[in-house]
Structure formats: structure tokens, C-alpha cells
Amino acid sequence: MGQRITTIGFDADDTLWHNERFFQMTQAHFTDLLKNYAEPDHLADRLLAAERRNLDHYGYGIKGFMLSMIETAIEVTDEKVPAPVIAEILAAGQEMLSHPIELLPHAIEAVEALTATHRIVLITKGDLLDQERKLALSGLGDHFDGVEIVSEKTPQVYTDIFARHGHGADAALMAGNSIRSDILPVLEAGGWAVHVPHDLTWELERADHPVNAPRFREVPDLGALPDLVARLED
Numbered sequence: 001m002g003q004r005i006t007t008i009g010f011d012a013d014d015t016l017w018h019n020e021r022f023f024q025m026t027q028a029h030f031t032d033l034l035k036n037y038a039e040p041d042h043l044a045d046r047l048l049a050a051e052r053r054n055l056d057h058y059g060y061g062i063k064g065f066m067l068s069m070i071e072t073a074i075e076v077t078d079e080k081v082p083a084p085v086i087a088e089i090l091a092a093g094q095e096m097l098s099h100p101i102e103l104l105p106h107a108i109e110a111v112e113a114l115t116a117t118h119r120i121v122l123i124t125k126g127d128l129l130d131q132e133r134k135l136a137l138s139g140l141g142d143h144f145d146g147v148e149i150v151s152e153k154t155p156q157v158y159t160d161i162f163a164r165h166g167h168g169a170d171a172a173l174m175a176g177n178s179i180r181s182d183i184l185p186v187l188e189a190g191g192w193a194v195h196v197p198h199d200l201t202w203e204l205e206r207a208d209h210p211v212n213a214p215r216f217r218e219v220p221d222l223g224a225l226p227d228l229v230a231r232l233e234d
Helices: 019-035 040-058 062-076 083-097 107-115 128-138 155-164 179-189 224-231
Strands: 007-010 119-125 147-148 172-176 194-195 215-216
Touching: 007 155, 019 040, 019 062, 019 083, 040 062, 062 083, 107 119, 107 224, 119 155, 128 147, 147 155, 147 194, 155 172, 155 179, 172 179, 172 224, 194 224
Parallel strands: 007 119, 007 172, 119 147, 172 194, 194 215
Antiparallel strands: none
16 A cells, blocks of 8 residues: 555646746737847847846746846846836736636646545745735635745745645645646655646746656646545555
8 A cells, every 4th residue: 555645735826727828928018019129039038037037036926027027128228118118017017917817627626636635735936915816816725724825945845834734745745837846846855746737837947857756747637636646545
């Protein structure tokens, strides 16, 4: 018989509901706004560089993305970016902060099925107010035994969370779309990690799949997760 898994962690953005599509739509608008100042590929590279260096200052989420777009606009225009362009960037960010929530296939079914048998915890990173808004609109909030909104997902963060919500990482499983954030640090902490791929992945969340990792699994979508958990415990 397999080891009992007592706690299931779920990532939020692009695991339970769509998120990256809104960033890519806004970035396309940003590219159009600055088309007279920079080629699309060059602008994308400059924006990604700004996002990378700003993570320690602003963290993850829409507000940091907005500030990185403004910073990039100032840079590529040699500080001549028109005020209406800045206003458009701010408006686009504010629209992102109010976008509706669209759950991914099988999200409700998977969460409901596992709630009946395990302790369920939402583990996400990003802006506190925005993540709370999305959870409230998702209709899933009542299913979670705990909600953890963190600034970064590290092995120690997962160790602490699974100690608070269960019997430690050794008896926990994390499901998410990001190899970098939802898989590798959980494996390092000693837990099970299940990759649920999403078609759109932010460049800074990409990483190579783990090798020689007995506790790593991958499913095509959340619909396969309850059966996988049951098999791991057989």
C-alpha cells in the first residue's frame, strides 16, 4: 500500500483559472502603443528584462507588470513617452485587475472530489488583493481548508505550509502548471508534485522537467488528478 497523502496543494493562476492570457493580451496592446519606438521582439526583450529585475522590488502580479511596462516605455522612448501612452498602460492594467474569472476544465470537479478525502490548500503567489479577488469570484473558496498567498515559492515555504496544514511535505502533494514554482521546490522539500500543463506559460516560470524524480507526475488536466492521487495511495 502506498503512503497516505493527507494534504493536497493547488496552484491558482493557470492551474485553476486562466491568467496568463490576460497578460499576453495586455502586452500585445503595449506593443501596439509603442510600435513607433521599438520593434516587437526588441520591446518584448526589454519588458522581460524589466520584469526580471523588478521581481525583488514589486513581486509577482499585475501591479508589478504595469510598473515594468511604464519603465520600459520610458526607456525605449529615451524618456519621451507621451503622457497618453502612460495613461493607456495604466488603464490596461486596471482592466486586468477587474477581469472575470474563467475556470479551467475540471477545476471544480477535481477540487470537490479531493475535498471529500484530503485537506485542501490553495498556494499561490502574487498581489494579495488581486489573488483574494480572484478566489472570491472563482466560487471555489469554501472548498479550501487553507489559503496561502506567498511572495515566492521555495522549498522552505512549502515545508512550512505543509507543516501547518497537515503532516509535513512528505505526506503532501502539490498540483500546478509551473515547473519552476509548483514542481521543483516541492520535490526538493520532499513532497509529491504533479504538473498540470497549460498552453501559456510566462517565460520566467519556465524550467526543465525534473529527471530521476520518483515523486514527480504529470497529468493532461485536473480531471485526472483524483484518480492519480488514489493510485499513489494504493
